[in-house]
Amino acid sequence: DIQMTQSPSSLSASVGDRVTITCRASQGITNYLAWFQQKPGKAPKSLIYAASTLQSGVPSKFSGSGSGTDFTLTISSLQPDDFAIYYCQQYINYPLTFGGGTKVEIK
Amino acid sequence: QVQLLQSGAEVKKPGASVKASCKASGYTFANYYMHWVRQAPGQGLEWMGMINSSGGTTTYAQKFQGRVTMTRATSTTTVYMELSSLRSDDTAVYYCAREGCSGGSCYIDYWGQGTLVTVSS
Numbered sequence: 001d002i003q004m005t006q007s008p009s010s011l012s013a014s015v016g017d018r019v020t021i022t023c024r025a026s027q028g029i030t031n032y033l034a035w036f037q038q039k040p041g042k043a044p045k046s047l048i049y050a051a052s053t054l055q056s057g058v059p060s061k062f063s064g065s066g067s068g069t070d071f072t073l074t075i076s077s078l079q080p081d082d083f084a085i086y087y088c089q090q091y092i093n094y095p096l097t098f099g100g101g102t103k104v105e106i107k
Numbered sequence: 108q109v110q111l112l113q114s115g116a117e118v119k120k121p122g123a124s125v126k127a128s129c130k131a132s133g134y135t136f137a138n139y140y141m142h143w144v145r146q147a148p149g150q151g152l153e154w155m156g157m158i159n160s161s162g163g164t165t166t167y168a169q170k171f172q173g174r175v176t177m178t179r180a181t182s183t184t185t186v187y188m189e190l191s192s193l194r195s196d197d198t199a200v201y202y203c204a205r206e207g208c209s210g211g212s213c214y215i216d217y218w219g220q221g222t223l224v225t226v227s228s
Contacts, residue, residue: 034214036152043202043221044144044152049214087152091214095168096142096154 002026002090006099012107017078021102023071023088032092035064035073038101039084047086048073078104109133111203111219118225124191127222129203136184137161140206142215143177143188145199153199157206158186193226200224 003026013019023033031051036044046055048064051071061076075082083106088099114128129141143155156167158177165177171190179186186203200221207216 032212032214036215043218044204045218046214046216049216050210050212053209055216089152089215091212094166095170098152098154101151 001095002029002093002097004088004090004097004099006086006088006102008102009100010103010105012105013078014107015078015080017107019075019078019082019104021073021086021088021104023066023073023099025069025071025090028068029090029092031067032090033064033066033071034089034091035062036087036089037082037084038087044087075104080106109205109217111205111217113201113203113219113222116223116225118227119193121194121226121228123193123226124189125193125224126187126189127201127203127224129186129188129219131160131184131186131205134205137181140213141177141179141186142204142206143175144202144204144215146202146221147196147199150199155188155201160186190224193224195226198224198226 005024007022033051035048038044052064063074085101085103087101110132112130117125119125142157145153158165160179174191176189200223202221203219204215205217206213
């Protein structure tokens with residue numbers, strides 16, 4: 001199975017900050033990488049697929065990059081609605097596997 | 108708009124089975140695969156498997172092989188996930204999630220609201 005490792009596991013940031021989350025795959029996954037946002041008590045929401053393509057309706061303040069084994073999710077200007085847990089997921093191989101999540105909290 | 112409406116919360120005893128449903132609407136059901144992902148309390152996301160909504164073929168995570176069965180009913184655009192021999196560590200929210208495709212890449216794009224399954228004696 002492909003292991004997905006996210007860092008940091010949590011971070012504190014202020015409204016307006018630029019935030020970057022890293023995801024590393026245990027083997028190359030080209031760009032078969034998705035990002036999800038989950039708020040407390042809610043289902044995950046799909047943000048990005050193919051490492052850098054925004055899902056329909058997702059604001060452009062979210063961006064993704066990377067290829068191979070190293071990927072990043074960037075939120076350009078953090079807003080109160082962005083405080084959540086973010087997960088990466090590889091979909092090049094079964095079983096699909098997720099990173100452990102990064103909790104973005106208010107400083 | 109795409110909607111995945113899941114069945115309500117369940118409480119089961121250890122050793123029992125649970126069958127959750129996910130009714131799809133807003134798109135052509137047979138054209139998309141459906142995945143099931145679970146999340147234990149305070150934990151991350153865990154993929155369980157997927158079903159081809161058209162032909163009904165399935166792919167399961169090895170961890171759940173022999174205990175999980177995914178089926179679909181095309182007439183009602185509903186997919187089902189049955190998990191047997193329940194244990195306390197199966198307590199989790201179970202999500203269905205649609206797989207969309209674009210540019211030769213297929214990925215999860217929509218999620219159901221989740222079904223809480225509690226396993227307790």
